[in-house]
Amino acid sequence: MGSDGTIREVSEDLVLVEVAGRKVLASARCPHRQGKLKFARVDGGRLRITCPLHYSTFDLATGERTSGPACDPLRIVDTLPGRQAAPPGPPATPVDRAAAPSGQDRPAATGRAGA
Numbered sequence: 001m002g003s004d005g006t007i008r009e010v011s012e013d014l015v016l017v018e019v020a021g022r023k024v025l026a027s028a029r030c031p032h033r034q035g036k037l038k039f040a041r042v043d044g045g046r047l048r049i050t051c052p053l054h055y056s057t058f059d060l061a062t063g064e065r066t067s068g069p070a071c072d073p074l075r076i077v078d079t080l081p082g083r084q085a086a087p088p089g090p091p092a093t094p095v096d097r098a099a100a101p102s103g104q105d106r107p108a109a110t111g112r113a114g115a
């Protein structure tokens with residue numbers, strides 16, 4: 001359950017939190033007393049996750065506890081910045097295919113382009 005985002009259990013140990021255009025891979029268990037974070041509440045405006053058991057709240061960028069019972073930080077395994085992390089302006093394109101010389105817009109099937 002999340003108020004502003006979604007939480008998916010991806011394994012016994014990990015949840016994927018999608019919030020405010022970001023994806024955060026974090027421990028599935030709260031560091032306080034192992035509450036199941038797949039049932040947590042997510043605050044997308046402040047990038048926080050709140051454990052459903054005793055309401056410890058953690059910063060999803062750092063894992064630091066911001067309120068609730070004292071405990072270790074939440075383990076954040078990986079973070080993929082989303083559209084909110086991008087600077088304002090037109091979307092960037094990784095490769096301008098129209099400008100690429102013919103035949104050079106794709107890597108060779110063997111992965112040995114130019115060999």
Ligand code: FES
Pocket residue numbers: 030031032033034035051052053054055056068069
């Ligand atoms: S188990 Fe998460 S706050 Fe207690």
